[in-house]
Amino acid sequence: MDKQLLKAAADKIFADMAGAMTVGLCYVGATTGLFTAMHDKGPMALQAVVDASGLQPRYVEEWLKGMACAGYLTYDPAAQTFSLPEEQAYLLASDGTDHYMGGLFSMATVLLKAAPRVAEAFRHGGGVPFSDFGPEGVVALDLVNRGQYEQRFASYWLRALPEVVGRLEAGGRALDVGCGAGRVCVALAQAFPQAQIFGLDPDGESIAQAQAAAQAVGAQVQFLAQTTGEVARGDGFDLITVCDCVHDFAAPVQTLQEIRRLLKPDGVLFIVEPKVADRLEDNRNPMATMFYGFSVFHCMTQSLANGGPGLGTCLGPARTGDLVREAGFSGFEHLDIKSQSFVFHAARP
Numbered sequence: 001m002d003k004q005l006l007k008a009a010a011d012k013i014f015a016d017m018a019g020a021m022t023v024g025l026c027y028v029g030a031t032t033g034l035f036t037a038m039h040d041k042g043p044m045a046l047q048a049v050v051d052a053s054g055l056q057p058r059y060v061e062e063w064l065k066g067m068a069c070a071g072y073l074t075y076d077p078a079a080q081t082f083s084l085p086e087e088q089a090y091l092l093a094s095d096g097t098d099h100y101m102g103g104l105f106s107m108a109t110v111l112l113k114a115a116p117r118v119a120e121a122f123r124h125g126g127g128v129p130f131s132d133f134g135p136e137g138v139v140a141l142d143l144v145n146r147g148q149y150e151q152r153f154a155s156y157w158l159r160a161l162p163e164v165v166g167r168l169e170a171g172g173r174a175l176d177v178g179c180g181a182g183r184v185c186v187a188l189a190q191a192f193p194q195a196q197i198f199g200l201d202p203d204g205e206s207i208a209q210a211q212a213a214a215q216a217v218g219a220q221v222q223f224l225a226q227t228t229g230e231v232a233r234g235d236g237f238d239l240i241t242v243c244d245c246v247h248d249f250a251a252p253v254q255t256l257q258e259i260r261r262l263l264k265p266d267g268v269l270f271i272v273e274p275k276v277a278d279r280l281e282d283n284r285n286p287m288a289t290m291f292y293g294f295s296v297f298h299c300m301t302q303s304l305a306n307g308g309p310g311l312g313t314c315l316g317p318a319r320t321g322d323l324v325r326e327a328g329f330s331g332f333e334h335l336d337i338k339s340q341s342f343v344f345h346a347a348r349p
């Protein structure tokens with residue numbers, strides 16, 4: 001055995017474990033308001049952070065030290081002060097913006113709670129159904145995607161489909177399939193007040209959170225706790241959006257066929273999926289590593305729990321296109337929209 005490689009392997013295990021513990025510390029920082037309490041304050045002594053956050057001194061002290069070791073805070077040993085750098089604040093003390101990344105830490109804590117059950121599924125099959133992740137699972141998904149859906153969906157992403165924008169401005173009909181906490185629907189309702197907006201999700205908890213989100217801002221959205229096979233087609237939809245869900249479907253081709261039937265003949269399906277490469281060898285990076293974790297502990301397992309194929313978070317653009325074509329769509333195109341974490345496709349019936 002190569003001793004240097006052995007040391008490197010041990011160092012990597014410690015680094016990954018440090019990363020896992022840092023996730024926990026960041027979860028505390030994001031959910032207790034510690035990041036926000038330190039935002040724009042410059043160097044702070046322990047007591048100043050305690051006063052600003054209203055939290056328990058001994059906990060705050062240990063958190064500050066851990067976060068300084070992790071490189072999230074700068075530490076001045078002479079003054080014994082801690083600062084939250086501007087860049088960290090931009091990403092972590094910015095809840096509700098499209099650049100907020102603190103929601104990822106809530107996602108990690110929700111997903112890893114399922115780890116013992118997922119390990120059991122490795123032995124005996126089955127999986128962990130979506131509903132078993134509870135209300136906090138829906139909240140965590142919302143925290144991760146909300147800012148981008150609110151601030152980019154209607155004003156930027158959808159502009160890649162000008163004909164759809166025109167039809168919604170004139171009062172068309174749009175349906176968000178797998179609407180989760182409802183932010184896409186709310187964004188569409190606010191951007192296109194003449195349009196009829198529907199959100200569909202088979203998960204009752206998601207629909208309840210979506211209804212609350214729409215009510216909070218007075219957005220006119222009809223939410224349906226239904227499947228795509230149950231929803232009334234009416235005159236059909238000009239736009240159907242499927243955000244971060246195709247890879248979750250337990251019957252992907254059937255669901256896409258049902259979506260196709262719901263579209264008007266000249267309607268458009270807009271698909272948002274996690275940004276991964278098609279080939280595993282091109283996915284050896286932190287983003288895909290994170291997505292494979294999301295997959296094992298959530299996306300794949302909840303599909304397998306429902307007897308689905310367990311496509312997983314890293315489905316990739318090529319296989320997404322295959323599914324869409326198999327469902328009978330004639331056109332499938334990649335849309336040139338910039339995003340760190342998503343890719344975008346359009347398909348026509």
Ligand SMILES: C[S@@+](CC[C@H](N)C(=O)[O-])C[C@H]1O[C@@H](n2cnc3c(N)ncnc32)[C@H](O)[C@@H]1O
Pocket residue numbers: 130141142145177178179180181200201202203206227228242243244245248249250251255
């Ligand atoms: C990862 S979440 C995404 C939620 C939301 N679209 C977002 O981007 O935040 C996947 C959603 O798809 C929903 N879902 C799963 N299978 C579905 C199906 N066959 N039809 C409609 N929605 C489905 C789940 O209930 C869940 O809300």
